[in-house]
Amino acid sequence: MRFFKEIAGSRPRALLLDYDGTLAPFRVERDQAVVDPSLCNSLEGICRSGRTRVVVISGRALRDLIPLLQLDPLPELWGCHGWERQLPNGEYCEPELTxxxxxxxxxxxxxxxxxxxxxxxxxxxxxxxxxxxxxxxxxxxxxxxxxxxxxxxxxxxxxxxxxxxxxxxxxxxAGRDKGYAVAQILRELPHNAVVAYAGDDYTDEDAFKTLSGRGLSILVRPEYRETAAELWLRPPEEWAGFLNAWMVADREGE
Ligand SMILES: [Mg+2]
Known part of the structure; x- marks a missing residue:
């Protein structure tokens, strides 16, 4: 895939990820929706390498998301569809509601x-x-x-x-969505950064649209649906393969 040739170079890179349905299979017991075992190794490897800025962007409240992630150190997190943000150094921005x-x-x-x-x-x-x-x-x-x-x-x-x-x-x-989070991250990234966003839900469409022209948007979903995403990957195999290829590209750059 040509995309991974871009990653394998020395350009800065960012991987933006939705949580439920993308990293974690759906569970009726929402407090038990942990990361799919077939994704764990790659996700941990990418986070550990430090070569990719990893950001998880979820509709969940961060207080619910953090115990499920089981990543150490924690990457940057956005919760409540762009209303909450926690940086890797632990700095937390809470929503200011009217x-x-x-x-x-x-x-x-x-x-x-x-x-x-x-x-x-x-x-x-x-x-x-x-x-x-x-x-x-x-x-x-x-x-x-x-x-x-x-x-x-x-x-x-x-x-x-x-x-x-x-x-x-x-x-x-009103006024924030996952596209807001992506726009903020894009403003902070160097202009030559390689960026991808993966999500499964309707709420990820705002992120796909915001990323258009600046990065690769990926719909992760067993069945195809109308989407603004450029690429459709089925979980778990195709999607796990993508994350694994990202991890390998990170390693090759070391
Ligand atoms: Mg989702």
Whole structure:
């Protein structure tokens, strides 16, 4: 692959990675979604080499993501779709929410509690998510309609937005997404840097679009879907092969 010839040179490089569905297979028990064993070696090798700037960009809250990653040292992390950031030196940037957003998220949370949906609810620093993974299609349709009816009025505020992801619905502070995180990282990288971003979800499309013209975007997904990504790799084999080739290119540059 021509891409790895570029990596094998001395140009600076960055590998930007989504977590759930990309590094970690989906689990209904979300707190047990650890990195796929077939990816662990390559991921650790790339992180250890220090030749690639590795960044994990997730919709999860960082407090939930960090225990699952099991990487030492931790790479740069972005959580809550661009609202949280933690640098490799541990410096943490927390979301600064307006009172309107805080109120909307609290209200959405209270409604979930009164509806008996706490078990499917994830409260994060800049959003609240409903998870329906594991339910049958009919139950998902009913649940989606019920929660949408309660959350859509809250999303009428311009500072709040409602979006669907693969496995649920999320009400979040508007103005940031994974594309925001990618744009920030691109601004910090030298202009000749080799960059790739891999993700599986609709929320990764913002990142794919932002990277367009500056790097390689990769959809990691068992089935193809309409996407702005340039490359489609099936997990685990094709995707594991890509990460392994990256690790080898890193080593060859040593
Ligand atoms: Mg994902």
């Amino acid at each position: 009172p309107t957003v805080t109120r909307a998220l609290e209200q959405a949370g209270r409604w979930m509690q009164s509806a008996g949906l706490n078990g499917r609810c994830e409260r994060k620093p800049a959003s609240i998510a409903l998870h329906w993974r594991g339910l049958d299609e009919d139950s998902i349709t009913r649940l989606r309609a019920r929660v949408r009816a309660a959350w859509e009025p809250l999303a009428r505020e311009p500072e709040v937005e409602l979006h669907e992801f693969d496995g649920g619905l999320e009400l979040q502070a």
